[in-house]
Amino acid sequence: MATLQKSVDKRNSLIQATIELVNNDGFHATPMSKIAKMANVSPATIYLYFDNKQDLVNKTYIEVKSCFMGYAFESYIEKMSVEVGFEVIWKRIAEFKIKESAKTLFLAKCDNTPIIDEISRQEGIKHLKPLLDLWARGKKDGIIKPLSDYLLYAYSINPLSFLLMAQNRGSILLTKLELDQAYEVAWSGIKVYK
Template sequence: MAKLQKSIDKRNALVKATIELVNNNGFHATPMSKIAKMANVSPATIYLYFENKQDLVNQTYIDVKAEYTNYAFADFNPNMPIEEGFEMIWKRIADFKLKECEHAMFLAQCDNTPMIDEESRQEGIKHLQPLLDLWERGKKEGVIKPLSDYILYAYAINPLSFLMMTQKRGAFTLNKTHLEEAYQSAWSSIKMCK
């Protein structure tokens, strides 16, 4: 195997182990030694790929955030009609949160905790721009309520995080019907009433 690929594999294994351990035990209870063990690597090797523990968790956050937004916008193009574009993005996000729920959970933990440096948090936010642009256009066309982006996000997207979390805790399971209901709630909370 090529040298470069081996390096990439090792880095990925470390990121993967970080996600899994932080999800299950929390940041406070995931020592570098455990991360190393789960990635089949010596603790010292981590420091060839990352500066320190903080850097490891920051980079893991940015990696996962990029994966999330790539997934969300994969089939989207900025010229779609507003409602169609929103539905596509919403459903991709829902898909991601349910299929890659380990990753979504990790993001939820990072986003509600001071465990990520502010700089990395900002870096992560940037990738969401296409959705904000869509909303901007929607407001101009009179299709989307003229609300702050934060309020739109709070009502249209964020509920999915809560549902993902609840499902992960085993309290209930989202089926196709739930998801359609949730989408309707999301859309009706941001669309202009006629």
């Protein structure tokens, strides 16, 4: 059992080192040797868990995306109204982005650059299914604007990344008031006015 835990710990160390180094140095400036050194493992150990650097980054992306979405949907119940469900999910996403800024930055780098292969990107999108299903229900019921999921995400969820970067630079402090206001803007941007 101790050997299994040691193996899990090594893999987790490699994932953490990958997140930190990609965030600080970028994908291309992060050699496997540097990842191994930061994770405190031999370079050969990486290949026990990952085929190559691309595989390591792809699997790190999927794991972080899974963690992110698991957190976002933890208190969401499918039977909630569209508005309440969206608020629960949105606020959990905001909470994750603030608490897990390194993982958030890593996801942003992966989502906005071609470092992740398309298979891994599609795997990551699968983790959004509860939100996409909620939006589909909202569109069907005439509650949410009949826009593509990409537009809905871009205008309701993506602004959180901008706000987090502004907070990290010290330009803004995301208090409960600012987050409530940001949520209201996000919701008003996607809901249908009747």
